[in-house]
Amino acid sequence: MKVATSVRNEFDRQFELNSLIKSSADELIRSSIRANWHFESRLKNEQSFALKVETGRFDPAALEDFYACTVVVPNLAMMREAENRMRELFVVFSRKPKDDDIATGDATTFSFDHTRLYANLKPSPGKDEESIHRIGFEIQIKTFLQHAWSIATHDLTYKTTKVSWGKERVAAQVKAALEAAEVSILEAETLASQNTSVLHRQDIKTKELLQIIEVMYRSFDVDDLPDDMKRLADSIRSLFRRCRISLDELGAIVESGRRLRGGVHPMNLSPFLSIVQYLFDVRPDVIAKALGRNGDIKILVPDEIVVPSSIDLGSARGVLRLRGR
Template sequence: MKIASCIREIYKERFELYGILKKLVDEIIRSQKNDRWHFESRIKEELSYALKLETGRYSSPDIDDFYAATIVVEDYSKIDQALDLVSNNFEILIKRPTDNVFGKQKPWDFQFTDIRLVCQLGEKWSDKTGLCNLNFEIQIKTFLQHAWSIATHDLVYKSHSPNWALERVAYQLKSMLEHAELSILEAKTLGESKLLQRDHLDYRHIEECISIFHEFWDEKELPPDLKRLAENTSQFLKLYESSVGELRAALEAKKAELGGNLYLNISPFNTIIEALYSKDRAKFITCLDKLESKKRSLIIPNDVGPAVDGEICKRKCIVIVKQ
């Protein structure tokens, strides 16, 4: 497309200045954002800039998104954290959509409503001569919103001709993703629904294992991912053909043997291995047979009972780690 030479000159002047702005804003946001968030930015291309001026929405060559950045967060619950990051570092001139726009949105309307902030550097960066009065845009999205934008951008914005069917499909997808966002945000509430009040033996067994952990260990001695530890324990108990009640008895016996306290230098899982081995060595060896038949391994430290048992430490499924 032919672009007027005067527009090219204006673009060239702004490109250099906004390049400096981009480097600064990128550095500020990247250094402060949550590690799990995604961040990207761009400077508008010359052709896109020229087309935007032709929309008639601007009374001067200065547009709000010559430089634009996007912060992508896990879900809606993290939006306010991203807003705080922006407001603590920059001056927010305009926030879109505004509250009254949300109030006017029809129930069947799934148009673009991601948060867009028109910003300037503001007084905090007043030493950055020539940059402080430049407008730039920061969008804040969830990962699902961002995925929709990437997947449908060309369908909605870059088509050579209008296509009602393609845009219809794009916004149908947006409605489905909004429902997914709602389900993620309100998962705990939805989980209390009578429709979902069902159970499964595996889940009940894992919950019983978690109860055992709280019974024998302090919170600080347990991992943050307690569910994973419970799953590992539950799987081993099934191979061992032992109930949670039998595990409790084995741990109580080991605790009494050690003078009232369980091991502090090995993990809860390895303590369980030690307790079950001490309670019934023959049954423990039978469990190892099952492990080997399933081509599974048992990794244990070198100072627990099974590791110093001559017969057991030679088994293929046993991996001994020196402490």
């Protein structure tokens, strides 16, 4: 596409300054967001700049998205946190939409409505404001589902050579479905806790995991337990199934094992390995049989575990040894 010389010159003038803004803003944001958030940014290219200017709706010398970036968060609940972080890093002078409580369209419309902040770089402490601090740029804040929709439908509805009502209709339908999914994820805890909801039902595995988690919270200090209690409970459930012990005995085994050790858990073992140790202490015959059986899942027995002399791990087929160095 041909671009008028005057437009190209204006593009070149802005490109240099916005490149500096991009370098600074990228570094600030990347070092400030959570590890499980996503970040990406871009500078407008010459053709995109020219097409936007030609609409007549924007001042060529003051585009607010020559440099634009996107912060992507896991779910809707983290949108506010992301926005607050951006406000700490930059001078935000405008926001779209202005108010999250006011819908930007009617209930049947699913147009582009992600949170956009328009900001300037902050001068360094003790330094005067320069021209670079007066150039605005755009920060979009999206969830991963919103970001996925944008990527998947970008060429369908935004930058395309084929105008199609049908394509835009499909894109809107997909956005509606994803928005419903976002709301379900956000309200999952509430929905699942409703006694009248079909989601309140439990299967046997869920009941067993909850039973294990209850025992672990009762028997261990919270600080000694992992954030991922479901994974720990699943490992304990597999261990007890392999040992063919009822989970109803878990609490008694933990208490018996702890009493044998002076009322404290082993200082050098994780909660799971503490359970393994207690099985060796309280039910050695049962865990010995489990270690002797083949199976897809083996029992981890590192050197820190004290194994009774009556049990020969060398001939055990169901053991996973981990020796210290």
